[in-house]
Structure formats: structure tokens, C-alpha cells
Amino acid sequence: MNVAERLVEILEENNITHIFGIPGDQIMPVYKALSKSSINHVLTKHEQAAAHAADAFTRTSDSIGVCMATAAGGALNLVMGVAAAYKDNVPMLILTGDNDLEMRDKNVFQSLPLRDVFSNITQENYSPLNGSEAVYALKVALYGLKNNPKGPIHINLSHDVLLSEDFMDVDLCYLCESDLSSLDDAQKLILESEKPLFVLGAGAISQAENIKMLADTYQIPVTTTFNGRGIISEDDLINLGLVGIRATPRAGKAIEESDCIIALGSIASERTFPNIDEDKFIHVNINKDVLKGKYQIQGTVEDVIMNLEFKKVNWLDELLAIDNEVTAEGVDDELKPQAAIKRILECFGDEIIASDAGSHTTWTTLIYRAKKPNRFLFPAATAPMGYGLPAGIGASIATGSRVVVINGDGDIQMNIQELATLKENNLDVIVFILNNSEYGIIRQWQEDFYDMEHYQTDLENPDFVMLAAAYGIDAVQVNTLDDLEFLLEKGLKGPLVVEIMVDKENIPLPN
Incomplete structure (x- = not known):
């Protein structure tokens, strides 16, 4: 048995059921072991999406989300998703492959200081130098993620370490830190x-x-x-x-x-x-x-x-005695983003809602009523565009239930390739795209805070209905509030894309 095979065994022993990622050369020994395991691998189309999916998987399940990538470009593509999870303190496991140990610190093909790259966006960061350290690092990481869940943990695994058959399998003696002196x-x-x-x-x-x-x-x-x-x-x-x-x-x-x-x-x-x-x-x-x-x-x-x-x-x-209503003006106007979101939430408010970064997230936050935790998913502290669709995929896989994604026309295009992952896994995910042909919040900032005409905020969007069809996903466009209400009454099921043509609209500014 080599180290890669033992690592996959440890993941199985810790009830890891899914891993999101893309294979590559340096991480291939893990993929070979994974192909013979009980763990399901979800092939995303971009590593950032793998990280966001693992993030949402953790938030909506009792298990740990795991994402995996190979060296250099693959690992670097994870960074945005890992950073978003780090800022929101989401415990998840990140595994990256790397070149052989003797090549890691040299200026050669696909060698980069990955431990340094991830050091500021993870709670713990391991780069084992032999098989025993690799086995120990994974055990410590999984224990910490379950019992001391501060945020993401990264393990960087050299190719030759993964292939090594020389390792010791040690038991842990690991206690959570505490300081109750206050x-x-x-x-x-x-x-x-x-x-x-x-x-x-x-x-x-x-x-x-x-x-x-x-x-x-x-x-x-x-x-x-x-x-x-x-x-x-x-x-x-x-x-x-x-x-x-x-x-x-x-x-x-x-x-x-x-x-x-x-x-x-x-x-x-x-x-x-x-x-x-x-x-x-x-x-x-x-x-x-x-x-x-x-x-x-x-x-x-x-x-x-x-x-x-x-x-x-x-x-x-x-x-x-204080009136606690937070009113969102324009929720009955034809057809403003907040009006569309109100109808979506009236229909699907009890489902898991995944959002992204943009004006639609602000409107959803104002209108949504949370009855259970981790039912409204969005990257609160980092706010990268591109979270919503892969998060919807991760949450749907974690729960086996319907997930509703509310996106704008700008952020959906950051990870729109994950429509392929949605189709391949035939998930009950309904993706609403609010199309106003602009980066709305950026345009509002320019006008309100910089006293300038809007610049580089207009979008020439593709035909989202035809694009979804190219991925083999049913799609429909709606242009009026009546049409949206009629559509929602039908009882929708994913995978489905609904493009809603909405007006340009400013968000209410925060307190």
C-alpha cells in the first residue's frame, strides 16, 4: 500500500463521501486510489468552483467538504474559493498535489511555493516531507475540522511522497485548545x-x-x-x-x-x-x-x-415595541430585481437558497426570512463573484434536495461552465439569472461615491437560454411580473435555468 492509498482509506474511515475537483499529474496517485474507493468524486470544470462547492457541502451537511487539485495552475485556481471559506470560517479540507520533493523549491515547470500561497487563507497548512508526516497531517486535519472547526485546512502533497510505501500509521493524541480564564x-x-x-x-x-x-x-x-x-x-x-x-x-x-x-x-x-x-x-x-x-x-x-x-x-x-419591518421598496414594481426576488422567495423560501455577490444578494438579504441555519448561502466576508452556481451544486449533492440559485447576469458568468457539472449530475437546482445588462452595484458606486458617469459596467450578455440549452439544460426567459408568477405556479424542477429580464435598480445603502 502506498501513501495515496492510505490517505484515501483515512478519508473513508472519517465518512468523507464526496470530493470536488479536477485531476492532474502531481495529484494522480490520489485519483488512482480514489477510483477504487467508495468516495464519490464530482468533476467540476474549474477549481474555484470545486472550492465553492466544498464550502456549501460543509455548510449544509454533517460532513466535511473536500476539494482537490493538482500543482501550480490547478492549486492556484482554488485560491479564491478557499479564501472565501476562510473569511467565513467554513471548515473544509483542501488537498493539492505538488512536484517531487527535490523539485519543489526550484524554478522548474509547475513548481510554486504552494504552502506559502495558502498560508494566509487557511487555519492550518501542512506540507509533509515523507509518508508518515502525510498520514499524520491528514488525521490531524480531519480531527481538527470535526472537533475544532475554525476554517479550511490545506495539505500539500508531493508526488513522490504519495507514491512512497514507507510510512508509519500513528494514532493521535489531540486536544482542542481552550482558555476559560475570563x-x-x-x-x-x-x-x-x-x-x-x-x-x-x-x-x-x-x-x-x-x-x-x-x-x-x-x-x-x-x-x-x-x-x-x-x-x-x-x-x-x-x-x-x-x-x-x-x-x-x-x-x-x-x-x-x-x-x-x-x-x-x-x-x-x-x-x-x-x-x-x-x-x-x-x-x-x-x-x-x-x-x-x-x-x-x-x-x-x-x-x-x-x-x-x-x-x-x-x-x-x-x-x-419597535417596528422591525425592513421594507424593500419596489417589490411590486414591474419588473425590478427586488420584485422578482420577492416572488422567488415566496415560492421557494423554505428551500436552500444560494446567492452570489451583487445587488441581488442585497435584495435577497432584505426580503428573506431565515427559519433554519445554513439555508441562505453566500460568501459574506469576501464576496467573490462566481459562488452561487457551484455552491448550489455542492448543497444539492450534500442534501439531495432542491436548491435555488439566485444570480445576476455578471456573477453567473464567472463560473457559468458549471452548468455542465449541474447537467452531468442531474441535480434539482433551479438557477435564476436576473439580467439587467450591467454590473449594477459598481455603476451605483461610480455615480454615488465617485461623481462619475458609469464606466465599463455595461454588459453585452449572451443568450442565456440558448447557452443553457447548449449544456443540455432546459431554460426559459421571462419579461413580465405576470409571466414570472405564472411560471412559478407550475412547480419547477431542476436542472433548470430561468432568465429574468429586470430593470436597472439601485440598492438601498447599508446603515
């Missing part, structure tokens, strides 16, 4: 507080039931980050809604007036907390590098909330 001081602040507030990030998803019980019992209001939406249903009155630059009125008021903010599993970015009062900020995260405020607690959300005491408070009613 817990007592945080406890004191909580018990002194009259206006405590939970802010839930993606790291709190596994503790949804416990947090809901605490919030209800002690009447502590809840808010969420973008990636925490749906941990508690937004139809539940205890959930005040989104915080940050797109905060709901209730959530914004709660952040302003709270005397004890308890941030659970959030990275506390500047878009979530533009101005943190450190003296009232309790921050819980397993990743010590993101902790902020006076009360920094490195540990799992479960460990922390199960070791804290709370008291009943009485400020929820005054927050509920």
Missing part, C-alpha cells in the same frame, strides 16, 4: 446586567436548542450575524434579527442599549460590530485569533454556555 469575570458581568443580549454566529449552530432554551427561560433577546441567521427562526419574537450594517431596527437598538453583549461563535467583524464597547463585550469562539473585547473566552459555545448562570431580565418588551 469566564468568572464574564459571569459577574452577566449577573450584573439588566440588558443582556445574545449575538449568534455560525459557531453557535450546533447549540441552537440550548440557546433557545436559555433565551426563552431568561427572556434574553437574540440577534444574529449573516452566517448565524436561522439558528433561531426569524419568525420567533425572541430573535430581533440581523446585526451590523444591515441591522433590523430592533437589533440595532438592542446593540446600542445592551449593557452586556454575549457574542457566541461569531468572528465579530467590523461589518457586524462597527464600534465595540469592549467593557461590555463577552466574546466566545474556539479561534483565539478572532477574539475581541475585554472578556475573551476561547472555547466551544457548548462548554461556555453550560458553565454560565443567567438571570431573568425584563427588557424584551420594549424592544418588541
Whole structure:
């Protein structure tokens, strides 16, 4: 048995079911072993799409998303997708091939310092020098992704290491880091507080039931980050809604007036907390590098909330008295993007929604009501164009259920080749393309912030219906709100592309 074969065995032992990627020379030993395994390989048409698909696979399943590429160009194509997952703290495994060890640091064909390339966009980064190190690295990575899920982990595998039959198979002794030294001081602040507030990030998803019980019992209001939406249903009155630059009125008021903010599993970015009062900020995260405020607690959300005491408070009613409706103007106008998105969400709001980067994501965020976590997927912290379609593919493969992709005409073309992957896997994914023949947000920035005429924002688009047909996918174009409503009443099933001709429209600016 060689190292590549053992690595695939370890993946099987850890219940890895799917890998997204494209084969190539240096990673070929892994592909040979993979071809004889129980793991399903999903052949994407671009490595960036493989990374986005693995990202969405992780978000929507109980398993770890894995993407794989060969050296140089293949590995570099993963970078944008890995960076998006890193900024959103999505745990996933990245495997790259590389030249033989003696060639890795030399200026030869397809040799680049891949460990250095990935060092700033992964939580852990391994470049094993022999078979034993490779086996150990994979075991450590999988354990960490499951038990200490901070973000992506990368392993760079040299061709000769993969072919080696010389390795030791060691057992792990691996513990999650924690630092609960601020817990007592945080406890004191909580018990002194009259206006405590939970802010839930993606790291709190596994503790949804416990947090809901605490919030209800002690009447502590809840808010969420973008990636925490749906941990508690937004139809539940205890959930005040989104915080940050797109905060709901209730959530914004709660952040302003709270005397004890308890941030659970959030990275506390500047878009979530533009101005943190450190003296009232309790921050819980397993990743010590993101902790902020006076009360920094490195540990799992479960460990922390199960070791804290709370008291009943009485400020929820005054927050509920605030009108919390976030209105999106123009939702009934013919045919604005927000009008189309409202109808799509009315029809498919309970399905997984994958979006991208653009004005459509803003409108979807404003209109969407999250009832469960990880049902609205988009790259919140990096916002690359090209996420939506491959994410829809990854989520559909992970769940076996229908996924709805809402794209613009600009971002869909970043990874439009993945229509081939959609067709090949015959997935129930419906892709809505909102076509306004422009990069709308960029045009708005130019006009509003740079006092300039729009420049290089107009798009001469292909015929998306004919393009989808070329990939063997059914497609239809709609030009009126009535036609869209009629189409949605039919009960649509993917793979399907729906092109919606919409008006140019400015988005509402954030708070």
C-alpha cells in the first residue's frame, strides 16, 4: 500500500463521501486510489468552483467538504474559493498535489511555493516531507475540522511522497485548545446586567436548542450575524434579527442599549460590530485569533454556555415595541430585481437558497426570512463573484434536495461552465439569472461615491437560454411580473435555468 492509498482509506474511515475537483499529474496517485474507493468524486470544470462547492457541502451537511487539485495552475485556481471559506470560517479540507520533493523549491515547470500561497487563507497548512508526516497531517486535519472547526485546512502533497510505501500509521493524541480564564469575570458581568443580549454566529449552530432554551427561560433577546441567521427562526419574537450594517431596527437598538453583549461563535467583524464597547463585550469562539473585547473566552459555545448562570431580565418588551419591518421598496414594481426576488422567495423560501455577490444578494438579504441555519448561502466576508452556481451544486449533492440559485447576469458568468457539472449530475437546482445588462452595484458606486458617469459596467450578455440549452439544460426567459408568477405556479424542477429580464435598480445603502 502506498501513501495515496492510505490517505484515501483515512478519508473513508472519517465518512468523507464526496470530493470536488479536477485531476492532474502531481495529484494522480490520489485519483488512482480514489477510483477504487467508495468516495464519490464530482468533476467540476474549474477549481474555484470545486472550492465553492466544498464550502456549501460543509455548510449544509454533517460532513466535511473536500476539494482537490493538482500543482501550480490547478492549486492556484482554488485560491479564491478557499479564501472565501476562510473569511467565513467554513471548515473544509483542501488537498493539492505538488512536484517531487527535490523539485519543489526550484524554478522548474509547475513548481510554486504552494504552502506559502495558502498560508494566509487557511487555519492550518501542512506540507509533509515523507509518508508518515502525510498520514499524520491528514488525521490531524480531519480531527481538527470535526472537533475544532475554525476554517479550511490545506495539505500539500508531493508526488513522490504519495507514491512512497514507507510510512508509519500513528494514532493521535489531540486536544482542542481552550482558555476559560475570563469566564468568572464574564459571569459577574452577566449577573450584573439588566440588558443582556445574545449575538449568534455560525459557531453557535450546533447549540441552537440550548440557546433557545436559555433565551426563552431568561427572556434574553437574540440577534444574529449573516452566517448565524436561522439558528433561531426569524419568525420567533425572541430573535430581533440581523446585526451590523444591515441591522433590523430592533437589533440595532438592542446593540446600542445592551449593557452586556454575549457574542457566541461569531468572528465579530467590523461589518457586524462597527464600534465595540469592549467593557461590555463577552466574546466566545474556539479561534483565539478572532477574539475581541475585554472578556475573551476561547472555547466551544457548548462548554461556555453550560458553565454560565443567567438571570431573568425584563427588557424584551420594549424592544418588541419597535417596528422591525425592513421594507424593500419596489417589490411590486414591474419588473425590478427586488420584485422578482420577492416572488422567488415566496415560492421557494423554505428551500436552500444560494446567492452570489451583487445587488441581488442585497435584495435577497432584505426580503428573506431565515427559519433554519445554513439555508441562505453566500460568501459574506469576501464576496467573490462566481459562488452561487457551484455552491448550489455542492448543497444539492450534500442534501439531495432542491436548491435555488439566485444570480445576476455578471456573477453567473464567472463560473457559468458549471452548468455542465449541474447537467452531468442531474441535480434539482433551479438557477435564476436576473439580467439587467450591467454590473449594477459598481455603476451605483461610480455615480454615488465617485461623481462619475458609469464606466465599463455595461454588459453585452449572451443568450442565456440558448447557452443553457447548449449544456443540455432546459431554460426559459421571462419579461413580465405576470409571466414570472405564472411560471412559478407550475412547480419547477431542476436542472433548470430561468432568465429574468429586470430593470436597472439601485440598492438601498447599508446603515
